[in-house]
Amino acid sequence: MSAARPDRADEPALEAGLERSRGGFMARLHRLLGRDTLDEATWEEIEEALIAGDVGAALAARVVAAARRRRDGLPPEAAVRAELRALLAPREADWEPSSAVAGQPLPVLVVGVNGTGKTTSIAKLTARLEGRGRRVLLAAADTFRAAATEQLRAWAERLDVPVVAHHPGADPAAVVYDALDAASARGLDVVIVDTAGRLHTKVNLMDELAKMRRVIDRRLPGARPEVLLVLDATTGQNGLHQARAFHRAVELTGVVLAKLDSTAKGGIVFAVEDELKVPVRFVGVGERLGDLVPFDPDAFIEALFAPGEAAR
């Protein structure tokens, strides 16, 4: 079915991708930022670097203004870091998805626009959960895209986990329903629902998603499902629009930032977390099963300022 990727260095997945080749998007300012006081032009450059990292023009201006206003004697770089850190939503350390009701499976609904990395992230998440002794069932609720079910099945085979699927074009909510039943009957721990990619502006498709969520809430009352938005790290300002719309439709509990192994910056997560208070839970750093890393806010910020190999 799918061949192994051409050989590549087996770097540890934990080295978050963005550190690797070019350094974080703030790295080029490292030298400038090191000084004790900065001139106007330098502050402007900081703002530009933030914009270049997809933080967004308005938020970048806010961060810089706040950093400049600080009177706690922090040097400029530390002040900018602190302001960025403050944008990230609070979260518990060592979070792992777990069921709110004993003896009942945890539903995980995975949503996002087309091609962000939902199915792949689900495979990785499954590998992670299974590795921790949790038993996972996958629900192939992308009944729309050609061969989407085959894609999920291919991963499931590799992972040796069960899949519930219907025929192409079937009602995705019915798939969800059956998957929850199957998992409950077999006493499994987690049901991960793979949904079709959809643009957040398509009202009927967002309604369809809300319906899937309602099926979960009705079938497993009190379950507190995880609803994860998969954002592509190369996404620009549209990412915030996506997050808002999905949050409105299905009430997100977390974000997976996929493809951070590319040269992408992922700066849009600051706006998303700041506005919606939905935490990034995982970061995707490659296409292999091991390439999913829990999101650590401090490490993320550290990596933004870390010089790349070229600069080392």
Place this chain on the structure above:
Amino acid sequence: MFDALSTRLRETLARLTGRGRVAEADVEAAMREVRLALLEADVNYRVAKEFVARVRERAVGAEVLGSLTAGQQVVKIVHEELTALLSAGDRTLHLSGSPAVVALLGLQGSGKTTSAAKLARHLVHQGRRPMLVAADPYRPAAVEQLVTLGRQLDVPVHRAPPGTGVLETARGGIHVAREQGRDVVILDTAGRHTVDPVLMEEIATLVAATRPAETLLVLDAMTGQEAVNVAEAFRAAVPLTGLLLTKIDGDARGGAALSISAVTGLPVKLMGTGEKTDALELFHPDRLAGRILGMGDVLTLVERAQEAYDEKQAAKVAEKLRRSTFGLDDFLDQLQQVKKMGPLGQLLEMLPGMGGLAKEAQASVDRGELKRIEAIISSMTREERGDPGILNASRRRRIAAGSGTTLTDVNRLVKQFGEMQKLMRRFGGSGGRGAVPFGRQGGARR
């Protein structure tokens, strides 16, 4: 949010009502907003900076032409400059060679496979005989996805047994195409990112060996500031001939494409506008220019409408609009046409000032409100339909009862219609590009 932004831009420009020459202070205020609009649209920050500098230079002291205001004159310059940037290069698809090879490449998830199928369909409609080649052996079920799409379109798909190298697969496909008299081969390649040296080498070899007539970078319209680096890196590996911009049917403003065209001179050749295989359009620079600024685009609307209408009908509507005899019957007709033409939201978003309304209108079509509207209108007398102005309270109550709806429904429809009528009269009268609707005439918002 982008609605808010373009509203602010519109307001800033509306304040510039002066005539004669454009004043420097005016330009400063406008350029601040233009810069923000560009950045919000994901235009590369360097490109935005240079762009604003260039427009500023052209705008300060520029003569305000004809009946325009200073604000409109600035918009005109901005729009012209944006369009010029987006008009880079040669936008025609060149399909020389037998067979002609078209290679699609790009980042993971940018939309290559779907675009390959759309392109195949597009070419079939032009009388070509394309063949698809599944050259993504890595992503699980990528080959199956292409095979399924090919089957739906009745276009043959060449696939190689697992373990076959990408180059061999492509060569095999070209060979089979030649034997079967297929004149275009579309290569669907695996997604890759530019810092992966092995896969970049692979694509370079593939392109060098198959010598495509077109090598298109498939770019997600939602791409952020990284777009330019991505294009530059692909261009360093292979001789790109253009871009195929995908997922433009959402609310992404597509500034990434502008950045790439500005920096590399690569033209956008095609645009993906939906998930179905018929959703592929030729690229129109002035439309994307309007979209990037959130200005909307009347031209597109007019053209689309023309595709769905026959010309006589269009002429009739235009005439009615001119004479303001556009009644509720015509309104219903319009709604039904719009439904036929595709997502209403997409269409309305092209109208200036309609961003917010678009979503609601789409929602109402989606929720089946069209049926209710039909019921209400068919409960009216002919006279009422022709001139809703005569709908007093008792008539409205009668209509509500007759159509099984509520008075609120009827009131809402009449109000909506009134707004639409106003809007349409404005477009009907303005006759196209010149009157980019900024300024006091604003948009119909709710």
